[in-house]
Amino acid sequence: MSETIWLIPLIPLLSSVTLMLVGTRLKASQVGALGVGSVGISALLTLLLATEFMQNQQVIQLSLWTWMEVAGFAPGISFYFDGLTLVMMSVITGVGFLIHLFSTEFMEKDPSYARYFAYLNMFVAAMLVLVMADNLLLLYLGWEGVGVCSYLLVGFWYQHNANGYAARKAFIVTRIGDTAMAMGLLLLFTELGTLDIQTMVGEADQTWQVGATVPTIACLLLVCGAVGKSAQLPLHTWLPDAMAGPTPVSALIHAATMVTAGVYLIARTHELFLLAPIAMTVVAVIGITTSLMAAFTALMQTDIKRILAYSTISQIGYMFLALGVGAWSAGIFHLMTHAFFKALLFLGSGAIIHCLHHEHNIFKMGGLRTRMPVTFWSFMIGSSALAALPMTSGFFSKDQILLQAYQFPEIGPGLWVAGLLGALLTAIYSFRLVFVVFFGSVNTEPDKDTGWRMAVPLSILCLLAMVGGWFMIPVSEVFPASDGSHPAHWVEYVSISVPIVGVLVAYLIFYTGQLKVDRLANSSFGKSLGKLWLSGWGIDLLYDRLFVKPYYGLANKLKSEPVDALYGLIVTINQTLNQWLSSAQSGRMRWYIASMVAGLILVIMLAANLPEGAL
Amino acid sequence: MNATMFSALAPILMLSLTAVVLMIQASIKRDQSVAWVITAVGFLLTLWSASYARDFIQPVTILLEVDHWSLFFTSLILMASLVTLVLSKETFSSEGERKEEYYLLLVLSVLGAVVLIQSSHMVSLLLGMELMGVALYAMIAFPERGQLPLEGAVKYLVLSACASAMLLYGFALIYAATGELSYAGIGARAALAYAENPMLMMAGSAMVLAGIGFKLSVAPFHMWTPDVYEGAPTPVTGFLATVSKSAVFVALSRFYIDGALYQFSGLNTALVVLAIASMLVGNWLALRQKNIKRLLAYSSIAHFGYLLVVLIALTYLEADLVSQSITFYLTAYIVTTLAAFTIVSMVAGEDTAKQNISAFAGLFWSRPLEASALTVAMLSLAGIPLTAGFMAKFFVITVGIQSGLWGLLAVLVIASAIAIYYYLRIIFAMTQSAQSSGNSANWQEKLAAIVLMASILALGSWPQPFIAYAGLL
Amino acid sequence: MDGLNIPLNHILLVSSLLFAIGMLGLMIRRNIIFILMSLEVMLNAAALAFVAAGAHWGQPDGQVVFMLILTVAAAEVAVGLGLVLQVQKRFKTLDMDDANRMQG
C-alpha cells in the first residue's frame, strides 16, 4: 500500500480531468458515479492505509520524481505520510466522499453538473497533495491548487456578478497570505538550503537558537499564509462572502478541509514554531481574537450560511489558539471534530436551502422541526457539538484546548477567559439558529424532506459528530507529548458549564422570549453595536476604504499611462519644432537670404573665433 | 598638355563632344528621341572613357586632378545622369517645341559636375559649380507652363548666386592670405598663413564653407531646398539631389583634405554646428511634410548633416578611412535618393496633387514593384540594415566612434530616430487600401527602378566587393 | 604705374563694404531686377577683392579669376534675365514676395 499512496490524489485528479474533457457528453448519472466514485476509491484506499498504519505505525516517504533541480534547489514530487497526514487524509476523503454524495442530489438540477464535479474532484486532489506533500513547495502547489478550486467553486454560478466578486475576493485575500508564505519559503530555503519539511526541521534545530530572529520571521511569514487560508484576522473577510458557492462546497472547502489548511501547515511545521515562541504567541492571540470577533458577528447574522461561516472562523480561531499554546494534538483533534460537525451543519443548511427554494434568511424559516425531521436532528446534533455540550465530539476537543490554554505561561488565564466567553457566545448563536429555524411558526413551506442521497451523508455525519470525540488520533508520534499536568478542577467545571449556560440563554431569548433583550437592542448603543457586529466589526468596509478603493483609484489614474505621457511630451516637442521651422520655411526669398546671411555670420564667428579672437 | 593628359581628360572631352554633337543635331533636325539617344550614347561613352582614363591618372594642368577617386565619382554621377535621362524622356515628351535644349543642358550640367569632382583648384571649383548651376537653372525652369518650376528656378538662381558670391569672396580672402589658388598650394601655406593672419584665413574658409554649404543645403543654408525640389521637374530634382550635391560634396572634401583645412579647430567647430543643425533641422522639418518631394528635400538636409560628421572626423583620423566613408555614403545616398525620385517620377510625375503622401495610398497593391522599390529606398534612407543606407550610417558611426565624436553621434542617433517617423509614414501610406491609380511606366523606368532597388539591397547586404573596390580608390 | 602705397586692407575694406551693401540690397529689394543687380554688386565686390589680392601677391591669377567671375556673372545674368521675362509673364509681377507659391 505504501508504494501506491500516490494513487489517492491521482484518482480524483484523473476523474476531474476526464470530467473536464468529456463531462458534457456524459449522462448525469455517469458524472455522479465518476465524481463520487473516484473520491470513494480514494477514501477506501485511505482506509486501507489507515489500518496498515495503525498496525505498524510506519512513516512513509515516497518520491516520485524530482520536480526541478537548480543549483541545489531540488524539491521533489514526493509524499510524506504520518499520523497527522492520516488524520487529514481521512477527513478529506471521508467527509469529502459524504459531501460528494450529498452533492449528487443537491446539484442534480444544475446544468453544469459535470463541471461541478470536475472542480470538486480537483479540489480533493489538490487538498490531498497539500497534506501529503513532503516539501513545502509541493505543499504550496496543493495550497494554491485548493485556492483556485475554491475560487472556481465559489464562483460556480458565474452568471451572478456577486458570486464572481466573492470568488475573486476569496482568491485574492488568501493570495495575500500566500505571497507572504512564499516569502517564508524563500527565506527558509535561503537559510536552510532545503524545503523538505523533515530535513528542514532537522537543520533548523541545529542552526537556530530558540527565539532567534530568522525562525521567528520565517514562522510569522508562514503564519501569514495560514491566516489567509484559514480566514483568521486580519485576512478573514473572504470566508463569509465565499458562501456564495453551492452549499456542499461550503461544507467541504469552507468548513471541513481547505480552511483548516492553515492549521495543518502550522502543525506540520511545529518544530519551527517551537523555535519561535513569539510567533506562537502571535498565533494564539490571533486565534482567540478572531474567535471572539467572529462569535460576536455570528450573533447578529440572519443569513444561515453566514452564521455558519462566522462560526467556522471562530472555531478555527480555537484551533489557532490551540496551536499557539502548543496544544498541537488538541488543535488537530478540534480540526477533525469540527470537520464532522461543521460539515454536518452546512449540509443541513444546504438541505434547508435546497428545500426552501434557496431561502437563506433564518427569520423567513421557522417551524421546520416537524417538516424536515432528518435535518432537524442533524442540526440539533451539529449545534450541540458546535456548542461543545458535554459528550458531543466538540466538547472533547474544545475542552482540551481551553484547559491547555489555561496552562499557557503568563497570558494563559486570560486566553482561557476569552475562550470561555467565545464558548458562551458559540452556544448562544448556534442555538439561536436552531430555535429560530426549527421552532416557532412556519414562514416558508418546504417542498419535502431530503432524499436518501442527502439523508445518508447527514446521518453518517451525525454519528461522527456524536462519537467523534472518542476517536484517538494517531499523532502522538508527530507532536511532542504534553507535560500531562492538569489545572485545578474548578477550571474544568467552569469550562463544562459555560456552554450549557449559553444554550439556556439562547433558549430564554429565542424560544420562550422570557429574557427580553429588546430594550438593550433598541437603545442607541445597542443598535450601533448590533450594526457593527452585523457588518463583522466593519472590517470589510475598512479594507474597502483602505485598500480596494485606493487600488481601483490608482489603476484608474494610471490607466492613461503617465509614462507614455513622457513620450508624448517628446512628440509634442518635436511637433512644435516642426511647426516653428515649417513656418520659417515661408517661401520668401528675402527671408531665405537673411537666414543665409545669419548663417554666414555664425560660421565666420565660429571659425574666426569672433569676437574674442579680435580682442 | 600632352597626349596622356588628353586621355586623362577623356570623360570631360567626351561630354563636351556630346554637347557639340547635340548642337549640331539641333541645327540639322530637331527631334527629341534622336537627342535622347545621342545623350544616352554620350553618357555611355563617357562612362567607358572614365574607366579608360583610369590608366592615365595624373594632375592635368593646375586645375584638375584626375585620380581614382574622382574617376569613381565621375562614373557614379554618370550612372545617376543616365537614370535622370531615362526619367526625363517621359516627363518632357509632353513639352511643346524645342525640348532638345534640355538634353544639351543636362550634358553641360553633368560636365560641370565632372569638372567639380576633378577640381583641384579654386578656379575649376568655381567654374564647375557655375556650369552645373547655370545649366540647372534652365533645367529647373524648363517646363513651358506652370509657376512652380519658374519660382523654383528663380529662387535657386538668386540664392545660389548669393552663395557663389560668398564663396568667391571667401576664396578672395584665402587668396589674400595665402597667395595660392590650388588646394595643394593652400594646404602647403595654410599653416603659415594662419600664423600670420589667422582671422583672414579662417574667415575666408568660413565663407567658402557657407557657399558650399548652400549647395549641399546644410542648415542654416537649407532654406531653398524644399521650394526648389518641389518646383523642379521630378527628374531634375533627382539630378539636383544626387549629382549636383554629391559632386559638390566631393569637391568640398577634396578642398578640405588637400587644403589641410581640417587642422583648424575653429573651422571644425563651425562644421560641428552646421552638422548638428542640419541633422536636427532637416528631420524636424520633414516630420509632418505632406509633399513627398519636399519631404525628400528635408531628408537630404539631414543626410548631409550625417555626412559632415565624416568630414569633421578628418581632424582625428587619416584621410583613407574618411574618403572611403564618403565614397560609400555618397554612393548609397545617390542610389537611394535616385530610387526614391525614380518612383516619385513614375508614380506622381509632375502632378503636385499626386506628390502628396496620401496619394500614395494603396500603392503596394496597385503597383507592387514601385511600392517595393520606394519602400526599400525609404528603409535605406532611414538606415535599416540590409540596405545601402544602413552600411552608410555604419561607416559614419564607425568613423565617429573612432574619432570620439560622442556628442555628434548622440545627435545623430536622436535625429535618426526622429527620421524613422516620416520615412515610415510613406511606407504606411502605401500599405493602406485605396483606389488604385492606373498610371503605367515604360520599361526603361521599370528597369531603372529594379536596378536601383537591387543596388540598394546589394550594397547593404553584401558590401564587401564594393568596400574592397572603394578601398582601392 | 605702381600701387605701392595703397594698403591692401583698405581695398579689401572697400570690397567688403560693397559686399555688405550688395547683400543689403539683396535682402531689402522685392523686385527681381533689383535683386539681380544686387547680386552683380556682390560679385563685383568679390572680383575687386580678388584683383587686390592678386596685386598684393604680384600674380596675374587674381585678374584671371576676375575674368572668370565676369564670365560667371554674364552667364548668370543671362539666364537670370531670361527668368525675369518668364516671371513677368507667368506671375504678372516682378515682386518676388508675391511670386511665392511654395512654402511650409
Place this chain on the structure above:
Amino acid sequence: MVMINLILILLIGGLLAMLSERISDTMPRKVAMVVVLTDLVYLLLCLSGMPEITQLQAPVANDPSTWLMHFKTDWIPAFGISIELALDGISLLMVLLTLILGAIAISASWTDIVVRKGFFEANLLWSLAGVLGVFMALDLMLFFLFWEVMLIPMYFMIAIWGHENRGYAAMKFFIFTQASGLLMLMSILALVAVNQSATGIWTFSYFDLLNTQMTEQAAHWIMLGFFIAFVVKLPGFPFHTWLPDAHTQAPTAGSVILAGILLKTGAYGLIRFAVPLFPEAALDFSSAAMWLGAAGVVYGAVLAFGQTDFKRLIAYSSVSHMGFVLLGIYAWNELALQGAVMQMVAHGFSTAALFMIAGSLQERLHTRDMREMSGLWQQMPRMGAVAMFFVVASLGLPGLGNFVAEFLVLLGLFQVNIWITVVAATGLITGAAYSLLLMQRSFQGQANQKWVDSGLVDFGTREMLTMAVMIVALIFLGIYPQPVLDAAQPVLQSLLNLTTSPTVAIVEVM
C-alpha cells in the same frame, strides 16, 4: 549549415506562401504551416543525429567549438564582420519556442486574416526567420542585422492587418525599437572600436569580444546602450509603452509572435550579450536593473488592472511578467537565471494563448472592449475553460510553467536583495487581481443579450488542438521543467563562470 538552412527555409517558404495565393485563397496558410513544421522537423532531425544532444556538454562561453553547432564564414572581411551562427542550450530552447509558436501563430491567422493572405503569411515567416537569426547569430553585426530586420515584417503585419489604430501602433513600435537599436549599434561599434584599438583587429565576433579589456567608464556606457536596446524590446519599465499599443493593434498572429517570441529576444540579448560582455559594469548596474524589473512587475500589474480592452490587459500583463525576466537576469545567479529562462518559455505559451483567445473574441464579437462582453462562458464553454486555464497559468498557479519560473526568480533574487523580492512578490497578488478580473469581465457574469442573440461559435477542433499544444506544454513545464532547465543549465553555468555574481549574503541583517 543547418542553421543557415533553418533560416533559408523560412525565407523561401515566405516567398512560396506569397506566390501560392495565386493558386488558391486558402493556400498560403497551408504552405506556411507546412514550411514551419518542416523547419521544426528538420531541426529535430538534425538534433537527433547529434551525439551531443543527449548530454548537452557544458559549453565554454568563449570557445565556439564546444557549442552545439557553430558556423562561420566571411561576410564583410574589411571590418571583420562574418556570418557566424552558433547554437547552445538557450538558443536551442528559444529556437524551438519560436518554431512552435510560429506554427501556433499560423493557426491563429487561419481565419483571422481575410485580405492579402499570401503577403501576411510571408511576413509572418520572414519575421520568424529574423527571430531565428537573432537567437543564433553570434557575430554582433549579424545579430544587429537580424534584430532590426525582423521588425520590418512585423511592422507590415501591424500596419496592414492591424486594428483601428494600427498606424499609430505600428509607428510607435518601430520607432521605439529602431531608436533603441541605434543605441545598440553605437554600442556595438564602440565595443568593436575599443577592441580594435587594443588588439588592432577588426572583429565583431562574440567570442573575440568577450575578452575585451576596457576602462570602467567605457564599459558602463557601452553596456548601457545594449541594456536600453534590450530592455525596450523586453519591454522593461519605463520603456514599455510601445507594447500595449502594438499588441492591441496587431492581428492575432502578430500579437502571438510579438508577445510569444519577439519580447524574448530582448531577454535573450541581455543574457547573451549585455551581461557577459560587460560583467563588471553589469554588476554595478544590477541593482538599478532589478529595481526597474520590480517596478515593471508592479506597474504592469496595476495598469493591467485598469484596462477595459481585453488585449491591452494582456499586454500589460506581459510587461509585468517580463519584469520577472529582468529581475531574474540581473540577480545573476543560477536560480534566478533559470527562472528567467523558464519565464521566457512559459510566458511565451501562456500569453500567446491568451492573445489567441483575444483574437478569437475579436473575430466573433468585433470588439475587444470587456465592457461589451460578459457571461461568454455560457455560449462558449470550451473557450471559457481554456481561457480560465491560461488565466490561472498567467497568475502563477503552481503546477504550471509560469509558477516554476516566477518562484525560481524570486528564490534567486531573494539571495541578492530582499526588498526587491518583496516588491516583486506583490506582483503575485496584483497579478491575481487583474487576471481574475479579465475572466470576470469577459467570460463570467450575466450573459450579454446581444451575444446570446447573435449565436456565437465556440472553439472548433483546430483551435482546441492549438490550445491543447500550449496547455500540455505549460503543464509539462509546470510539473517536469527539468528538460528545459537541463538545456539551459550548462550554458548559464558557463556564463556565470565569466562573471562574478552579485550575490551578497544578506540575511545577516535580520
Place this chain on the structure above:
Amino acid sequence: MLEIVFFYIAATVALMATVMAMTRPNAIHALIYLIVSLLAVAVIFFLIGAPFAAALEIVIYAGAIMVLFVFVIMMLNLGEKGNKQERQWLQPSIWAGPAILSAILLIELILVISQTNGPVSVAAVSAKQVGLSLFGPYVLAVEIASMLLLAGLVGSFHLGRRYLDRDNLEKQGGQ
C-alpha cells in the same frame, strides 16, 4: 601719394553710387548708379596695377552686362506705377532687420580685414602676364568657361525665346 587720394575718391564714389543703386525706386536710375559704381571700381583696378582688369570691367561689366539689364527693363516696360510701389517697399521696417544683419557681417569682415597689413603690390600686372597665364596654366578654365557661356546662352535662349514667342503669338492672335 596721389594714388591714395585717387583711391579714396574712387572708393567713395563707388560706395555712394552702389548705395544709391540699391535704394533707387526707378530701375533705370539704379542701373545708371550701378554703372557709375562699376566705373569707379575700374578706376581702383587701374590704381592697384591691374589695367587689363580695369578695361574689362568697363567693357564687359559696365558695357555688356548692364546693357542686358537695360534691354530687359525696356522690354518689361516698368512704369511710374512700379516706382511708387518700390518706394513703399523701402520702409525702415523692411530694411532695418537686413541692415542690422549686413552691419554685423560688415563688422565681422572689417575685424578680419583690419588685421591685414602691407601694401598692395610692388609692380603692376600687365595684360601680357594675364594673357600668358590665361592661355598657359588656365587654358582649361577658358575652355570650361566657354561651356559655361554656352550653358548661359542656351538657357537664356530657351527662356527668352519662349517669352517672345508667346508675345508674338498673342499679337498675331490679337490682329
